[in-house]
Amino acid sequence: MNQQSKLIFGNWKMQLTVKESVRFAEALKVYEPNPKLTVGVFPSFAAIDRVRDALGDIPVILGAQDCFWEEKGPYTGEVSPSELINLGCSHVLVGHSERRMHLGETDLMVQKKIAAAQKAGLTPVFCVGEKYEERAAKQWTTVLTTQVGNGLDGIELSGTEQIVIAYEPVWAIGTGKACDPGEAREAHAFIRSLLVERYGTDRAFRHFRLIYGGSVEPRNIGSFMTDEGIDGALVGGASQKAASFLALLEAAAK
Ligand code: PGA
Numbered sequence: 229m230n231q232q233s234k235l236i237f238g239n240w241k242m243q244l245t246v247k248e249s250v251r252f253a254e255a256l257k258v259y260e261p262n263p264k265l266t267v268g269v270f271p272s273f274a275a276i277d278r279v280r281d282a283l284g285d286i287p288v289i290l291g292a293q294d295c296f297w298e299e300k301g302p303y304t305g306e307v308s309p310s311e312l313i314n315l316g317c318s319h320v321l322v323g324h325s326e327r328r329m330h331l332g333e334t335d336l337m338v339q340k341k342i343a344a345a346q347k348a349g350l351t352p353v354f355c356v357g358e359k360y361e362e363r364a365a366k367q368w369t370t371v372l373t374t375q376v377g378n379g380l381d382g383i384e385l386s387g388t389e390q391i392v393i394a395y396e397p398v399w400a401i402g403t404g405k406a407c408d409p410g411e412a413r414e415a416h417a418f419i420r421s422l423l424v425e426r427y428g429t430d431r432a433f434r435h436f437r438l439i440y441g442g443s444v445e446p447r448n449i450g451s452f453m454t455d456e457g458i459d460g461a462l463v464g465g466a467s468q469k470a471a472s473f474l475a476l477l478e479a480a481a482k
Pocket residue numbers: 239396400401402403404441442443444462463464465466
């Protein structure tokens with residue numbers, strides 16, 4: 229991962245069939261790699277291997293939307309981090325708010341997934357963010373302190389491994405109401421300060437990249453890209469059609 233480039237990750241959620249995912253990956257072949265960007269897509273488990281084949285050698289990171297914390301065993305429906313590596317993934321989303329909300333994923337589960345992903349050699353994309361009521365009650369710093377602290381509990385960093393933290397305020401996801409860039413900047417700076425406190429300045433910058441997610445679209449991505457404290461974007465809706473994802477990449481590279 230190029231430290232200087234901005235990360236643009238597309239979270240396809242459960243929105244595309246395998247066929248649609250493959251068609252999308254093929255459509256990405258027209259994308260001319262730009263050193264300013266590191267691009268990634270996160271298809272559903274069912275589509276990962278077909279998307280990998282369709283992407284061929286174009287420089288697009290392949291990620292999964294979740295993983296389990298054990299490597300093998302009686303865990304019906306789960307997928308291990310090393311199996312994702314075998315499928316060609318280098319990244320995995322962990323703790324997305326939709327999983328926290330619909331599947332009851334807790335900070336402890338998120339922490340175990342981050343540890344397991346890291347152990348297997350995957351880069352976790354660790355999602356955090358406050359709900360609307362929490363922002364309205366001015367509790368967002370408390371929420372982020374808890375989520376970041378619990379998620380990284382016991383996580384050691386050495387060597388070259390990376391963790392991406394995606395700040396995704398829940399009220400901005402899928403609503404068309406992106407966070408104000410000033411508020412996003414403030415939240416990213418706050419998360420960075422938590423990392424500095426925990427790991428020291430050098431490791432907080434060397435091992436972590438912080439990206440924003442929540443209603444990022446071609447029309448507003450520029451306002452997040454120009455901010456030095458924001459290393460990129462995790463995009464849902466606008467990443468789920470090839471034309472809009474390509475428009476997003478073009479806008480991000482300006
Ligand atoms: P959105 O989703 O871009 O549709 O708001 C972002 C996400 O859920 O990661």
